[in-house]
Amino acid sequence: MSSTTTSGSAAGPTSVGPALDKGTAGAVTGEPAEVGKPAPDFSLRDLDGKTVSLHDYRGKTVVLEWFNPECPFVRAAHTKASLKTFPADQISKGVVWLAINSNAAGKQGNGLAVNTDGKKRYGMPYPILLDETGETGKRYGATNTPHMFVIDSQGVLVYQGAIDNSPDGEGESPHGGKLVNYVQAALGDLGAGRPIAVRSTKAYGCTVKY
Numbered sequence: 001m002s003s004t005t006t007s008g009s010a011a012g013p014t015s016v017g018p019a020l021d022k023g024t025a026g027a028v029t030g031e032p033a034e035v036g037k038p039a040p041d042f043s044l045r046d047l048d049g050k051t052v053s054l055h056d057y058r059g060k061t062v063v064l065e066w067f068n069p070e071c072p073f074v075r076a077a078h079t080k081a082s083l084k085t086f087p088a089d090q091i092s093k094g095v096v097w098l099a100i101n102s103n104a105a106g107k108q109g110n111g112l113a114v115n116t117d118g119k120k121r122y123g124m125p126y127p128i129l130l131d132e133t134g135e136t137g138k139r140y141g142a143t144n145t146p147h148m149f150v151i152d153s154q155g156v157l158v159y160q161g162a163i164d165n166s167p168d169g170e171g172e173s174p175h176g177g178k179l180v181n182y183v184q185a186a187l188g189d190l191g192a193g194r195p196i197a198v199r200s201t202k203a204y205g206c207t208v209k210y
Contacts, residue, residue: 033160035160039054039155058153061095063096063149065146070108083122101129109209137208145206147203164182164183
């Protein structure tokens with residue numbers, strides 16, 4: 001895969017530290033996203049035109065996945081790596097999983113038809129939300145696809161960064177080391193009532209096309 005679309009490979013943990021106000025469709029409220037603080041609320045429409053709001057899921061663990069159906073890293077992750085079966089497994093355990101596409105009109109991966117096709121092609125059992133203004137993506141600081149965010153049942157952002165430490169999205173860890181799924185680890189820590197061991201990593205993949 002071309003390095004021109006990457007923002008670097010996933011990094012190790014870094015030290016990082018918005019309240020859930022009700023928003024309107026397409027809008028984001030609260031302060032910029034910061035790990036350890038309430039996640040900014042948003043209301044976006046899915047591919048069927050239904051408005052989906054983060055505040056509707058208060059009391060549940062939520063995973064946000066920044067998405068571009070035409071990004072090769074997204075394609076690899078969804079067809080043979082960490083996003084192939086993992087989201088469905090977590091959804092079966094009660095986790096809310098939402099994909100968000102912040103690519104602007106006329107840019108790669110934008111549009112109802114291409115996202116509807118991508119949802120079907122990748123067998124995604126969860127909503128894809130369209131953020132054509134890029135307001136939600138910018139508020140969260142989403143830089144790549146995929147870029148992942150985990151929000152706990154109290155609405156606090158507890159992890160942001162890469163899905164795993166496979167910098168090409170192929171599901172193989174760098175230098176033959178151990179593959180680490182950072183989102184899985186964060187969800188495991190939450191489920192066990194432990195502090196999140198790795199709260200922030202560097203996202204990799206295609207740049208979000210704002």
